[in-house]
Amino acid sequence: MDVSRTRALRLLASAAALCCSVAFVSACSDSGSRDGAEKSTAQAAQAAVPMTTSDLQSDYQKVIKDVLxxxxxxxxxxxxxxxxxxxxQGHIVTNAHVVGGEKTFQVTTANSEEVHTAKLVYSYPDQDLAVIKLDEAPGGLQAATFADSSKVAVGQIVLAMGSPLGLSSSVTQGIVSATGRTVTEGSSGGGTGATIGNMVQTSAAINPGNSGGALVNLDGQVIGIPTLAATDPDLGGSAAPGIGFAIPSSMVKTIADQIIKDGKVTDSGRAALNITGRTVVDSRYQAAGVAVVEVKSGGAADKAGIQAGDIITRLGDTGITTITSLSEALAADQPGEKTSVTFTRNGSEKKTEVTLGEQ
Structure with a gap:
């Protein structure tokens, strides 16, 4: 059983003990000879609750002290x-949309007013990740510990740390709401337009400025990088409270390690058909598929016999209506996997098997 779940169960057990003890005293308050013993039991159970709350608070404070x-x-x-x-060595991982088109940066560490300069190592917008490096790493620079994000479970307590709205060293609290989400960023408002798979959904508040920070479990390990908050069209595109997404830590490590070693991403781990495409509409002006504009020679689509002019309508069992839906379907797959592509050519529907390439 993981540590966070154990703590949660301990808290629930204590709360249950409190409820039971209150009911027990109420029902037996006039029982005479057992009254003293019962009161002692109730008092002991009630005393356990603040101790458990204090333990959880101490856990929070320790994580914050260790990771911030x-x-x-x-x-x-x-x-x-x-x-x-x-x-x-002074390498810092963040979101590609945080660095934008800049090459040099000013970096402020937690609980410090000293400003350090840094330069871009490499930005990878397709996964919305980037690495920068401090020109001179200060003494005592503390690297974070990254968890295996495949072990992240729904319900785990997490803390989001960053600089929302410019308020440095801020911490918010929530839980892991879901895993395995595929999310497409908007390209407006500073986003890269990337489609990112296997994201961690959290109820911890993610606000502007939190991007690139840390989503941390109660073991003090980074499980993801907070990247974006969901928006609600009914609220004019405002952020939907309690729905944020983080790039999983294992993907962060995969990309960051390549950038630090090779100065670029050499193995994206992102499946691709190796085509250039655009969304097409039907006679009712409804999105109806992805028209293949160009096929990369020797790529996955080329080897499967897909040609420019074909209109892709399905990938495996997933219907494809837009270039975004195709990107989201591919984000759930891995390079080298075999799947089927359904498409129309000159008005006739065809289906072919394809071995997915890499983006």
């Missing part, structure tokens, strides 16, 4: 975001 020094504020031009210290 690894979370920094990044100023890129006129924009502010967050980042995580990746190693003691």
């Amino acid at each position: 020094p690894s979370v920094v504020q990044i100023q890129a031009g006129n924009d502010l975001g967050s980042g995580i210290v990746y190693d003691d």
Whole structure:
């Protein structure tokens, strides 16, 4: 059983004990000879509750004390975001949309007013990740510990750390609401337009400036990088409270390790058909598929016999109506997997098997 679940169960058990003890005293308050013993039992059960609450609070405070020094504020031009210290060499991992088109940055560490300069190592907008490096790493720079995100479970208590709205070293609390989400960022408002698979959904508040920070479990390990909050069209595109998404830590490590070693991403782990496409509409002006504009020679689609002019309508069992839906379907797959592509050519429907390539 993982630590966070054990703590949660302990808290629930204590709460249950309190309810039972109150009911027991009420029902037996006039029982005479057992009254003293019963009161002692009730008092002991009630006393356990603040102790458990205090234990949980102590856990929060320890995690914050251990991890917050690894979370920094990044100023890129006129924009502010967050980042995580990746190693003691001064590498910092953040979102690609935080660095934007900038090459140099000002970095402020937690609980410090000293500003450090940093330069871009590489930005990878397709996964909305980037690495920058401090020009001079200060002494005592503390790298964060990254968890295996495949072990993240719904219901785990998490803390989001960053600089929302420029308020550095801020912490919010929530739980893991879901895992395995595929989310497409908007390209407006500073997003990269990336479609990202296997994201962690959390109820911890994610506000502007939290991007690039840390989503942390109660073991003090980073399980993801908070990247975006859901928006509600009914609220004019405002953020939907309690629905935020984080890039899973295992993907962060995969990409960051390549950037630090090779100066670029050499193995994206993202499935692709290796085509250029665009959304097409039907006679009712409804999105109806993805027209293949160009096929990369030797790529997955080329090997499967797909040609420019074909209109893709299905990938495996998933219907395809837009280029975004195709990206989201591919995000759930892995390079090298075999699947089927349904498409129309000159008005006739065809289906072919394809071995997915890499983006």
